[in-house]
Amino acid sequence: MSFLKNMLGYFSNFSTHFAMDLGTANTLIYMKGRGIVLNEPSVVAVERDSGRVVAVGRDAKEFIGKTPQHISAIRPLKDGVIADFDVTKAMIKYYLTVVKQVHRVQRPKMVVCVPSGITQVEKKAVVDACFQVGMRDIHLIEEPMAAAIGTDLPIELPRGNMVIDIGGGTTDVAIISLGANAYSESLRVAGDEMDEAIVRHVQKKHQVALGINAAERVKIDIGSAYPGSYNGSAAVVGKDLINGVPKNLTITSDDVREAIEDPVAAICDSVRRALEKLPPELVSDLQETGIALTGGGALLKGLDKRIAEQTSLKVYVPDDPLLCVVMGSGRALEEFDRYKKVFLN
């Protein structure tokens, strides 16, 4: 009897039902009954001529800006859409193969969270890639919906819940009530735009070219969206644009705040637009429920304060905003019948 119990316990450890957060910056995979089993950047390095994959994830991200002529490091979902189908498919297949264990179910189920606003053709590419690695029962869910579930918002109630998910390529603003979007906007301005703005700022102010990964590091370490919310500085090395030699620079929080002002303001504007378009009933709900800020961009220092000040609403950042979407997708997988109606057709 105990042998049987052990065996059952053993088998239940291996499930081939998965949920995946296919983000523009990071891909995370949740295994049913287990939790998060993979968390890697959405980057693939391929050989230009043959298309052969040479590195995926963290290793490939290190390649950015450092590849020899015959290799390119690609972020296949960069601008919130699938810019490169073949590479996206290769990445999905690679990651699922990494986490996939022994097959023990007949119809492996998969919930995939996709950037909202993805087209039918792009959805098909995602579904195809999952199918090709053996997944059979495939369901798509939009990013802000998954983020809301992952943040424990009572999405099924007739009550407005607002989520702002700030990723790499897109910022999704959604107001959810009765399990559906009462309003949603997907803005192609998010973390990547901030990194690019830092590169431009340093170039203009110091005549120094900075790599994109270094710019991201600076944003994460000392970036802020609200004056006084953080004061620090970072030492970086770039390339002097005048004579091509390496140049050491010290960048301050104020520099970074100035550099990223445009993308930050664009995000705040999209929040204001959402509130303007909502019926008064939902706006008054928000007074009570507030705004949940998720995605990696939620970690930008002072952004919560800035949005709270502009909207007069409470803004809160859950404990691990980078995990909300995958945890929400995972919950939709675990409680499939409860969340059936939130999946895309």
Ligand SMILES: Nc1ncnc2c1ncn2[C@@H]1O[C@H](COP(=O)(O)OP(=O)(O)O)[C@@H](O)[C@H]1O
């Ligand atoms: N502490 C931080 N401060 C500001 N931005 C951050 C921080 N941590 C991560 N990010 C940014 O969050 C973005 C990635 O967030 P994520 O939710 O994983 O995106 P996606 O859903 O598009 O994959 C990147 O632009 C990254 O630079």
Ligand SMILES: [Mg+2]
């Ligand atoms: Mg995301």
